[in-house]
Structures are given as structure tokens and as C-alpha cells.
Amino acid sequence: MKFKVKTWLSIAFVIILTLFIARPWIEKGMNHLPVGEYSVDFVDNSGYRIRLERPADTIISLYSAHTENLFALGLDREIIGVGTSDIYPYQVFSKEIFDYKSDPEKVIAARPDVVIIRPFIERHSPDFVKGLRRTGITVVSLYPDNFNEFDDYIMKLAMLSGKEKVAERLLTEFHEELATLEGQTAHLDDRVGVYFESSDREYKTVTSESMAAYGIRVAGGMNVATDAVPIEEGSSIAIYGTEKIIELADDIDVYVTQRGVMGAGGNTHSISIRPGFDVISAIKHDKVFEINQKIISSPTFRFVKGVKALQRAFYPEIFDAVQVNQVITREHLSEILVMYGHHMIFVPTSSYYRDEDRSHYYGALVDVTVNHPSFDMIETALSKGYFESVLVEEEEYFYPENTVTREEFATILYMINDLSNVEIEISDIDYIENERIVQAVVSAGLMTLDQGRFLPNQGVTRQDVIRGLGL
């Protein structure tokens, strides 16, 4: 009898121990779901099997790229919460913020159908994620390691939210657009050599498999750091070092530095003053460009914008060739000015929105939303101060179709040039808001008078723009 009890106890111990050790696999396989039909059924990037009977109706997204892509899929009401650093699109500011570094209780209380994270969050805050899973909330961990996994990643987001059709359409458009962009430089024999700085800590670049390297290829550039070895298997980051960069000095026609995140690449100024960097061709010829990480290394549809930005940086003679229309609208002049100044498109960082005194906030325009064809040109022109937005009942408008007055154009010319303030005779000076600006612009020969009059409120003409910008 005594022997039997011992045997039973041993068997029970072995079973309990086995179950305990195998708990993660059992949890992943079962996921606390009843047997039945599932419209969502896939394995996520942390190895969990995700099964939902129907698409989620309430989602909390804790990673900026997920949030951005969910909005791109057409969701809004369903997104009931976003992460602490999510700033795009502008609608995120109406959403509640959740922090994976704090207690999971706030998320649990919001009762989402699904919480979407990325493997980094699982590694960084395992207790937070476990806390959510224990309450039965479906936690989905997604992240595409390279560009080839992008479609699969988007389709998983689409499955979770029931937006497969939209996703398929967006992906088709996305790939078609990239193919078109690639075709635009396919005929070029002489390609620019590009060095891409992903971080100035240990002078890191990107591997050939990274999104950024793919973007460089699509934009018609030739990545000079093809021998870069990833810091660890599967990583898109590679340490390169100053010596190797300087060795390639003559081959680096364009130096692209990725900005916008902690530990990113240096800025134009800090790169230009690095010891030994003055021999690099791109630095000698002022060809250092800053690009926001969100449009070149983040798995979102905005990658197309990043590729277009690179095209303009690589081949300005083709992609920044300014065409001036007969009618100069605010939208058209924005485009002209951004191309004329070879400005990289403006993409804000999260600190941008912390400044409470801005007269305009990126993405806030009611009449120029993210889907507007000239969104980037207009936002960039606004970021340079060339235009002002108009506040109507606490909502911001740009009025892209409105024409530009001669005085408005004079102000822009004054801003982009270093002109001297000179007093000259102008017969309708009383109708001019800022006499100094108009006098300086006219006396520099950038704009002309009509029988002594400046006519400040008349629309600026095509000839005015061509003369003023010296096109």
C-alpha cells in the first residue's frame, strides 16, 4: 500500500511538472478558445496561434506602424486605443493612449477584442503581456522582419479587422506604385552611389535585405555598403564604422541619414563636421539628406513617400524639375517651392506635437488630409513658413485652390533670399501690408512694378514666379 501511494505521487508529480513546463506551448495552442468555426486563424510573430470567430470590433494598437496601417485599412471607430508615441495619422490624437510600460489594468478595463503588439513589447514587458493574456484578451504580436514579409503582415492586420479586400487593393496599388517608381530610373546608366546612416552610434548602416536598402534600389540609387554584416542574424542593422565610410569617400554621391528616433543617424551639420568626412563626395557637394525613419524603415504604406523622397535626393535634375502652370494656386506654389529648394518632405517626430504654441499642426488641415495628392508638398511648405493655415471655428484650413497674391509671393521671396532693406518709391505703398519686404524684393529685381504700382492683392502670375525664382 505504502509503495502504491509513492508511485501515484510520482506519476502525479511528473504529470504536473510536464504540464507546467509545457504551459507556454499549451497556452499558445489552446488560447482559451472554444472549438468552432474561426474567421481568423493564423500564427503570430511570437508563435501564438490566433483564432477569432469574427473580426475584432475593438482594437488597441500599441505600436505606431500597426496603428498607422489600421487607419490605412479604413478603420477608425474600431481603434479604441493607441500607443504612447503614435502620432500618425492625425486622428490618433482623438484616441485614448495606452502604455505597455505601465500596469495592464487600464487596457483590461477598456475590454478590447484584440490588443496588437510587436515582439519587442513581449520581450520588453513580458509581465504586461502575460497579464493581458491571463484575462482572456487576444494579444497578437506582429512585426515583419523584412520587406518580403510586408504583405503577409498587412494581411494579418486585415484579417483581424475584417478588411481583407481593402488590404488586397492597397497592396496591389502599393506594389504597382513602387514598380512605376523603379521604372522611372531604370534607363539610367550612371547611378548615384548612396551611403545610408541608420545610427551615428558606432556608425551603423543597413543590410541589403532591409526596407531602406530596398528603397534605395527602387529609387535608382546604388547602396555602397553592400558588404555590411548584420549585428545579429535577421537584423537589418549593420555596424560599418568611419574608416570604411571614408574609404568609400569618392563613391558616396549622396549621404542619407535616418532621423526621427532615439539613436538615429546624425544631422546634416553633425555629419559635415566629422573628422575626415570632408573628403566624402556627398559632403563636398552638399548632398547630405535627412529622412525620417517612419517613411523609409517602418513597415507602412508611407514607404512609397520615402522612395519618392530618395528619388528627389538622388536625381533632382529629373524629379525636382519645376514646371510652372498659368494659374498659381497655393497648392501649386507649395510644390514649386519644395522642389525649387530641394527640401526633403517634412515628417514630424513625436516631440513636434509637444510644442503647444504652434499655429499649425502637421496633419490637422481639414481640406488637405493625408490622402490629398499634394499633402506632403503642402505640409513641407507650411513647415518652412512659406504659408499660413487659416483657423475657422478652431479647425485648420489651407485653401489649396486659392491663388497667391503678389504680396504673399514677395514675402516668400524675401524669406528664401537674403535681401537688403532698401526704401524705394512705390505709388500704392499704402495698400501694402509689409512695405519693407516689397521694397526689398522690388529693388533686388525679383518682382517688378506696373507703372510705379506694386498691386499687392493681385494674383501672382506665371511670369512673376519664373522671374522671382530665376527659373
Added chain:
Amino acid sequence: MKKTILLGLIGLLIMALIAGCAPDANKQAMLVVSFGTSYADTRELTLDATEAAFEEKFASYDVYKAYTAQTIIDILEERDNIDVYNVREALEELKKENYGTVVVQSLHVMNGAEYDDMIAVIDDFRDDFVEIKVGKALLTTHEDYEKTIEALSLNFPERADNEAIVFMGHGTHHEANAVYAALEYAFEAAGHKNVFVGTVEGFPEFDNVLARLEANEIEKVTLMPLMIVAGDHAENDMGGDEDDAWKTMLKKAGYEVEVYMHGMGESQGIRDLFMAHAEEAIGE
């Protein structure tokens, strides 16, 4: 007898060991504390040069440096392999090296939040040195204002009645923020017309400066940083080309703008004033 000698020797050894560990009042260190900058070009011209001036002047002291901005320290370590102490680490090091006399000189513009934080750390080390003294920040006494004005005005361009100098300071929530308006007043009192002082994050704001320019019928402005280094704020907030940079906002309002991109640390007069503060601390 042998035992007594042996015990005596052991006693002597212990005393020597204790003496070896105790701070040595004759061993003097000067710790120069600044905010720090990650911009190598301006750092060489300002902070490094000022530290070198301290080394030359205070030859009987070993000069150490520390930064108060941990973010800058981290960037320099990770990016450039440059190790800079924070204040606590520096004092730990001085303690380990048995310095008895320590003079800490702040390279801050005012006795504000950064200065207070520095003092709080120093207070933890009061018992670890025979003597620890602290030199005040740049703008402390009225005489400091006069000397600062004298040093800064050496770099003023020749200017007509409709031309102004606009200094950009950092600004702070700390009560020491009053130094900015006081400095502008002191410039006026010293006979320097049309010198205005504004801040990025405090009072006076840019709009206050703009109102002063308008009221004084100014048409041309030279922007100068009221900062020890010409780093990120000077490059971007003051002389940058984004819509919120002072240069852009001034041009948009019809002012000709010149930018003087040199930190105050480049001025010998400013360095001399910091060194005078260190001397005052020594003499206390």
C-alpha cells in the same frame, strides 16, 4: 622587545594605510561642470577651450570635467567613444583619488535648475573632502552682468539706429529665469541701445522680442546665442530654416537677419569671468 617593535610596525602600517585612504588637503582638484553638447565643433571651441583655460590658470589644481546632461553623456559614449563623467561620477572619482580640496565651477549661464541639481549632488559628498567649494554660474552679481556685457559686446557688429542685436537664451521654469530680462535692462543701462534678450522656453518669448523690435523701429537683426555652446538650439531654434526658427520668423516679418553662430564659451571675457568665480570660491 621584538613583539613591541612588531606591534609598533603593524600600528605604523595601519596608520599609513588610513592616511593613504584619507583625503589629502594638499591634493587639489578643480571640477568644471557644464551642460555638455553633442556637437563636436562647438564643443572644441567652447567647452574644451574653457577647460583648457582653467588648466592653464589653475596650475596647482588637477582639472576634471563633468556634464550635467546625461543624454549628452550617453550620446558621446555610444557614438564617439568619449567618456565624460556626470557630476556624481566625477566626485566619486575625486574621492577615490583622495583629493582633499575640491573646487567645483559651474559653466552654466545662471544659478538655475541645472545648478541646483549640481549642488544637490555636491551636498552628498560634503563629508568626503576636507574642503569642497562651489563657484557660481555666469550671471550672479551685478558686476557679472557688467562683465558679461563687456565681453559679449566685443562681438557686436557696427550697427545703425535701426539695427538690433537679439540674444536667444534657453529659458527655464526656475525663478532664475529673471536673469534674461535683467540682462536686457543691464545692456540698456550700459549704453548699448537696441539689444534684446529672448528665450526658447521661458520669458521673454519671441513675441515679446518682436514687439520690442517693432517699437524701436528696427529693420535689421543680428541673432546671437546667449548660450555657452552654439549647439542644437542655436543651429535649429535660432538660425534654422523651419517655420518656428527665429531667423525664419524674423524674415517673415520683414527683418534682415544675420546669424552669429558662436557660443559664449568662445569668448575669452566669459571664460575669464568663470575663472574669476572659481577664484572667489577658493578665497571664501
